[in-house]
Amino acid sequence: QDDGPLKIGMTFQEMNNPYFVSMQEALNEAAAQLGAEVVVTDAGHDVAKQISDVEDMLQQGIDILLVNPTDSAGIETAVRMAKDAGAIVVAVDANANGPVDSFVGSKNRDAGYQSCKYLAEALGGEGEVAILDGIPVVPILERVEGCKAALEEAEGITLVDTQNGRQDRSVALGVVENMIQSHPDLAGIFSVNDGGAMGALAAIQGSGKDIKLTSVDGAPEAVEAIAKGTAFIETTAQFPRDQVRIGLAMALAKHWGAQVVPAEVPIDVKVVDAENAEGFSW
Amino acid sequence: MSHESSPEAPPSAWQSILGGLKHSPLILPLVGLIAVSTVMAFASDNFFSVDNIVNVLRQQSIIGILAIGMTFVILTGGIDLSVGAVMALCGTLGAGVMVNMGMPGVAGLLAMIVVGVLFGVFNGVLVAWGQMPAIIVTLATMLIARGFGLVYSGGYPISGVPGWVSWFGVGRIAGVPVPIIIMVLLYAAAWVLLQRTSFGRHVYAIGGNETAANLSGVNTKRVKLYVFMISGFTSAMAAIVLTGRLMSGQPGAGVAFELDAIAMVVLGGAAISGGRGLIIGTLIGAVLLGIINNGLNLMGINPYLQDVIKGFIILLAIYIGREWR
Amino acid sequence: MSHESSPEAPPSAWQSILGGLKHSPLILPLVGLIAVSTVMAFASDNFFSVDNIVNVLRQQSIIGILAIGMTFVILTGGIDLSVGAVMALCGTLGAGVMVNMGMPGVAGLLAMIVVGVLFGVFNGVLVAWGQMPAIIVTLATMLIARGFGLVYSGGYPISGVPGWVSWFGVGRIAGVPVPIIIMVLLYAAAWVLLQRTSFGRHVYAIGGNETAANLSGVNTKRVKLYVFMISGFTSAMAAIVLTGRLMSGQPGAGVAFELDAIAMVVLGGAAISGGRGLIIGTLIGAVLLGIINNGLNLMGINPYLQDVIKGFIILLAIYIGREWR
Amino acid sequence: MLEMRGIRKAFGPVKVLHGVDLEVRAGEVHALLGENGAGKSTMMKILCGILKADEGTIRIDGREQDFAHYDDAIAAGVGIVFQEFSLIPYLTAVENIFLGREKTTSFGLLNRRAMRTRAREVLGKLGVDVPLDVPVADLSVAEQQFVEIAKALSLDARILVLDEPTATLTPGEVEHLFKVMADLRQQGVAMVFISHHLDEIFEICDRITVLRDGEYVGTCEVSAIDTDRLVEMMVGRRIENNFPPKPTALPDRRVVIDAKNIQLRKNGPVSSFQLHQGEILGFAGLVGSGRTETALSIMGAYPAAAVEVEINGDPKRPANPKEALERGIGLLPESRKDQGLITSFSIMQNVSVNNYGKYRAMKYFLDLKKELEATRSVMKDVQVKAPGPNVAVDTLSGGNQQKVVIARWLNHNTPILIFDEPTRGIDVGAKAEIYQLMRNLTEDGYSIIMISSELPEVIGMSDRVCVFRSGAIVATVQGDAINSEEIMTHATTGKVRYVA
Numbered sequence A: 001q002d003d004g005p006l007k008i009g010m011t012f013q014e015m016n017n018p019y020f021v022s023m024q025e026a027l028n029e030a031a032a033q034l035g036a037e038v039v040v041t042d043a044g045h046d047v048a049k050q051i052s053d054v055e056d057m058l059q060q061g062i063d064i065l066l067v068n069p070t071d072s073a074g075i076e077t078a079v080r081m082a083k084d085a086g087a088i089v090v091a092v093d094a095n096a097n098g099p100v101d102s103f104v105g106s107k108n109r110d111a112g113y114q115s116c117k118y119l120a121e122a123l124g125g126e127g128e129v130a131i132l133d134g135i136p137v138v139p140i141l142e143r144v145e146g147c148k149a150a151l152e153e154a155e156g157i158t159l160v161d162t163q164n165g166r167q168d169r170s171v172a173l174g175v176v177e178n179m180i181q182s183h184p185d186l187a188g189i190f191s192v193n194d195g196g197a198m199g200a201l202a203a204i205q206g207s208g209k210d211i212k213l214t215s216v217d218g219a220p221e222a223v224e225a226i227a228k229g230t231a232f233i234e235t236t237a238q239f240p241r242d243q244v245r246i247g248l249a250m251a252l253a254k255h256w257g258a259q260v261v262p263a264e265v266p267i268d269v270k271v272v273d274a275e276n277a278e279g280f281s282w
Numbered sequence B, C: 001m002s003h004e005s006s007p008e009a010p011p012s013a014w015q016s017i018l019g020g021l022k023h024s025p026l027i028l029p030l031v032g033l034i035a036v037s038t039v040m041a042f043a044s045d046n047f048f049s050v051d052n053i054v055n056v057l058r059q060q061s062i063i064g065i066l067a068i069g070m071t072f073v074i075l076t077g078g079i080d081l082s083v084g085a086v087m088a089l090c091g092t093l094g095a096g097v098m099v100n101m102g103m104p105g106v107a108g109l110l111a112m113i114v115v116g117v118l119f120g121v122f123n124g125v126l127v128a129w130g131q132m133p134a135i136i137v138t139l140a141t142m143l144i145a146r147g148f149g150l151v152y153s154g155g156y157p158i159s160g161v162p163g164w165v166s167w168f169g170v171g172r173i174a175g176v177p178v179p180i181i182i183m184v185l186l187y188a189a190a191w192v193l194l195q196r197t198s199f200g201r202h203v204y205a206i207g208g209n210e211t212a213a214n215l216s217g218v219n220t221k222r223v224k225l226y227v228f229m230i231s232g233f234t235s236a237m238a239a240i241v242l243t244g245r246l247m248s249g250q251p252g253a254g255v256a257f258e259l260d261a262i263a264m265v266v267l268g269g270a271a272i273s274g275g276r277g278l279i280i281g282t283l284i285g286a287v288l289l290g291i292i293n294n295g296l297n298l299m300g301i302n303p304y305l306q307d308v309i310k311g312f313i314i315l316l317a318i319y320i321g322r323e324w325r
Numbered sequence D: 001m002l003e004m005r006g007i008r009k010a011f012g013p014v015k016v017l018h019g020v021d022l023e024v025r026a027g028e029v030h031a032l033l034g035e036n037g038a039g040k041s042t043m044m045k046i047l048c049g050i051l052k053a054d055e056g057t058i059r060i061d062g063r064e065q066d067f068a069h070y071d072d073a074i075a076a077g078v079g080i081v082f083q084e085f086s087l088i089p090y091l092t093a094v095e096n097i098f099l100g101r102e103k104t105t106s107f108g109l110l111n112r113r114a115m116r117t118r119a120r121e122v123l124g125k126l127g128v129d130v131p132l133d134v135p136v137a138d139l140s141v142a143e144q145q146f147v148e149i150a151k152a153l154s155l156d157a158r159i160l161v162l163d164e165p166t167a168t169l170t171p172g173e174v175e176h177l178f179k180v181m182a183d184l185r186q187q188g189v190a191m192v193f194i195s196h197h198l199d200e201i202f203e204i205c206d207r208i209t210v211l212r213d214g215e216y217v218g219t220c221e222v223s224a225i226d227t228d229r230l231v232e233m234m235v236g237r238r239i240e241n242n243f244p245p246k247p248t249a250l251p252d253r254r255v256v257i258d259a260k261n262i263q264l265r266k267n268g269p270v271s272s273f274q275l276h277q278g279e280i281l282g283f284a285g286l287v288g289s290g291r292t293e294t295a296l297s298i299m300g301a302y303p304a305a306a307v308e309v310e311i312n313g314d315p316k317r318p319a320n321p322k323e324a325l326e327r328g329i330g331l332l333p334e335s336r337k338d339q340g341l342i343t344s345f346s347i348m349q350n351v352s353v354n355n356y357g358k359y360r361a362m363k364y365f366l367d368l369k370k371e372l373e374a375t376r377s378v379m380k381d382v383q384v385k386a387p388g389p390n391v392a393v394d395t396l397s398g399g400n401q402q403k404v405v406i407a408r409w410l411n412h413n414t415p416i417l418i419f420d421e422p423t424r425g426i427d428v429g430a431k432a433e434i435y436q437l438m439r440n441l442t443e444d445g446y447s448i449i450m451i452s453s454e455l456p457e458v459i460g461m462s463d464r465v466c467v468f469r470s471g472a473i474v475a476t477v478q479g480d481a482i483n484s485e486e487i488m489t490h491a492t493t494g495k496v497r498y499v500a
């Protein structure tokens, strides 16, 4: 397909989240520099819709498909269809089953591990801790896994509750309020993402208790809250813009004829706390 | 509605609240409330603390406020699926006015009310003058409101609202959280509107028999417009509390809140076909649903299972209340 | 129902499909379809390719199948909000039977159908014998079905279904995708049921005037039970196609699908209050909605804006079609 | 006082009124007469601003009026009692009476005390004691009708329209109403009175205006006309004998329904009756005396506390109307629109709606050809006047709609028919046809239960009459005992039994 400019399609699991919105911005900037066309779709956490979105993009003759899957297994059909249509497929942020050319994503297990290690240390290795879970997709599951591993290492820490805040600020707020009610001695909370953490922060502030909060993402609001010195003490930042940039780079390499590209490019994560929050941004 | 006993004196407010309770449509929601509370109290130690009761009320305040407008609409025989999306839109645009446009916070709050009421006008005009079924109109306007909010904010939450706005979400007056006070005041106002003004009579009349109400000289179109405006207004009030609680405009907030609001109204004893129901019932329904959510959380029930249990409780409540409606 | 022109001759199938089109309730959905297609064709080069048409049909097949059951329920004057959740439950349990229980794929597919129909029985019994409003019953059973699926799978998708199951999602017969064939066959069956059997007559009769139907000897309860069973069955059929497309059981699939299915039914010209509407209209509504989604995607419209546009198109369609209903 | 001239009105292509005049003087009761669908109600709705005339003028006290809404008409002193109930079922009598015109205090809140006092006053004037605090849905039909009348009276209207107010009242209640009307006449109120009961016209009215198919036929003094001439004006022909002759001798016939221990409500009275093959059994009684409920409980459509039914010697009681249909019982319900017809259906679809097992191809599928033929044939049997079987049923006149429902049962040959108020709201011409049809049916071997609130009809048609009072049968009369004194005595003073 050498007629016309390069066409890049990207399908997001959701776009109602700054994390993915900033990915889209990075994509648009990069594409503008390349003189490429961009098509973006929002699956709204619905795999079936995501497959339809990919089908529609293939109708438009995209050359590169960046897929941020809602569900790794469910998206396989779409990956195969894209490959059959001759497109280059790179999974971003979460992996996809099927013959993807490359996968670029954060070290999610590390992220969970570091956040909870930070939390445990901030609590002096002692006290009751809860996890505010999210939508069960692989990256989130890995964060929880990493977190639990870190908490195990701290002898005096007990995990007393795990509830699902659906990564949504208003849902998380109610859930954490109830958590605080049922566990009066709660000392720390780990949220799987910053969206949920912002809700948790509101709940903690409303309760007037001294509960420490850590999270994963590095969203602007979270960084701001951390810089202010609130109960929100740390977030392990991911680099969404870089994920897209590197993902696109992998795809371009393939497009230009590269025989081998790395099957997996893990992107480092970074602890952001009161020390370095000032000045950090995606 | 009221089933007072005395044939001579006009039934007083007290009578309709307490005296007539035996024959009142409120009896079942109340029994449900007591039953569920008792179960929860046994199942969880923390349930019956003042703190927790306040907690439940505060959590329910947002959807509880939405349920006020929903009650008006349902009493006329309509339904408003757009409440959650309109709330999100109000919150987002209001925060936008404060943050992006740099106007004072008060302007932002006013903007929320204006947006909510205008959206109510939009719904109301389409239903009343466009003569389209409310369920379809508000299904479409739900999409529109949600999409608008997201387009405006680009999907980002809008943070940076002035600090004092948080008073609406977390402030207290004489120890009582402000959201609860707002909710209770709105319920009181709704009670007066429904039970003590001719507008309220007309709301019930339209739900009971729209043609007959029209023949009796009730301006049914205008009343329908007003109920949707009220629903838009309560969506805006919910948005104010939400903004105070989240300190930001959240374009994605309130998904499926309309379903909870509908559940509150019917748990409170109102007929989904209109014409019958009390606003106090909705308040009881709101508390009941809150207690169920809170209690299941306190008991540490798997959140997925909570939905199943909630579904069965709603079915049970409606089944038992069936004949009373 | 049928609005054939000649008062004398028995309307033949062709007449009711083509001859009577001028006075048919199908005219508006068709005009809408043509209008939207024309706009899309101008706006996007890729729109009018055979490939893309097939693409649209395949995409709509899942919700299009759900809309069949929804049509039956709406024709009786009810509504089924549980279709999306029941589909997800069927898919999850069916995949569970194949993967977790290690049974052959056929057993899994059968399990889906059994689960769907049983859920339909549950809904139907509550609505018909429990005499509860369908909107509340299915709101509650939506929660129950969704929660059940999530509890069963722990929230995780269940992958590892046998490879041949993908035939239902991506296979082709004589070049035509299997999902489209399944959808078309189900629509044909529904047409026969509604237009050529006394059961179909009873469905329309109940929606037209339930009391009259009952007093003239129609077993209204049983007919209501059957329409919900049909809706459960089509949810299961949708689950089969979905499983073929996703190659996994997705407990979270189908959120808000019920709203799209309702939109298809009313875009197809059916009255939400029951008694009037044609199954072919629903098919047209399904294609129309699919074209809107696909066209907006092809044009590269901001996904948020797509919702806004979709909302306005639904409003416009219903507004224009208002008098015909 | 009131002058309507050259009123024309069409609903889409259907012309309903073609230039009708009506002139009513202060202090007179003016009857507006005409067959079903003649346009009486439409005319009155135009007067009240609910419908807008296509052409024509309305003058009140010589001033031309143009009402856009009912409110305008009220302000001009017009009040109406609608033919269809316009009450809100869940509101109380007081709330209903003042609906749309609530009295408020200076704060804008409802002045409930004032409304209550006024409601009591108006109802007192009507001489009825209606409970004020229960939803009107819980009131009897007659009480509801009085609330309706009170609603119009409370307007202090100078022009009062009463559209068939007596259809649901007992003779005693009608007398009450007439007294009130006489009072109003004294006070100079102009009244338009619509009724299909010609005897009432002669009792209360001063002048008469007659419509026929939307045409103005004429106006005359009541004193200058007799029944026959009046009927001729209405239908354009002479109606000879109202009731077909009864069979003179009643030989012992087979019992088709043997109903025992009918108890409608727990601890209520108990009664029983038998229906013989080929007879018309009248159910007489005051409105609300339980005739409909008794009939419905026989066919499983009303949850009576207890009832034993033997149909053709088979003691199995139908659990629902479908089983009743299988056992050969069909019902013509009292409310055509709410219980009889499926208005979105064609004639054919209405006739065959309950078809089970008829005109089927391959067991499960409809045979549309056979269905059409059968419909055509029963339409001929009952003489439905319509262009064809596929015509939408809501375009038919009341009498023809009634025949469609009857055709539904003839189509099944259900040998037992229950006719509940078969001529309610039906004009004289159509009435005679339905009476003849009923007689023909019994001659063909059908057995009929006829529930009717019109005494002449019960007397003229029934071979035997069961008289109801307070939910039970208090007497069964036949032969010469079928006369109005006998029936009214039982209906008002008969003693009910409480044990089986």
Ligand SMILES: Nc1ncnc2c1ncn2[C@@H]1O[C@H](COP(=O)(O)OP(=O)(O)OP(=O)(O)O)[C@@H](O)[C@H]1O
Pocket: D011, D014, D016, D034, D035, D036, D037, D038, D039, D040, D041, D042, D043, D083, D395, D396, D397, D398, D425
């Ligand atoms: N809204 C309407 N749309 C179409 N046709 C109507 C409408 N209202 C009345 N009609 C028709 O107008 C004609 C006159 O009706 P109207 O109710 O005035 O008759 P009526 O003289 O009051 O009869 P009845 O004695 O049965 O009450 C009838 O043929 C009726 O079907």
Ligand SMILES: Nc1ncnc2c1ncn2[C@@H]1O[C@H](COP(=O)(O)OP(=O)(O)OP(=O)(O)O)[C@@H](O)[C@H]1O
Pocket: D137, D138, D139, D140, D141, D285, D286, D287, D288, D289, D290, D291, D292, D293, D294, D334, D453
């Ligand atoms: N749904 C109801 N709720 C309460 N009372 C009712 C209800 N339906 C009927 N009734 C009352 O039951 C009694 C018997 O009613 P029914 O309809 O059988 O009387 P009827 O003799 O057939 O009179 P009609 O002339 O109205 O047909 C009446 O007093 C009526 O008001």
Ligand SMILES: [Mg+2]
Pocket: D040, D041, D042, D083, D163
């Ligand atoms: Mg009339």
Ligand SMILES: [Mg+2]
Pocket: D291, D292, D293, D334, D420, D451
């Ligand atoms: Mg009756």
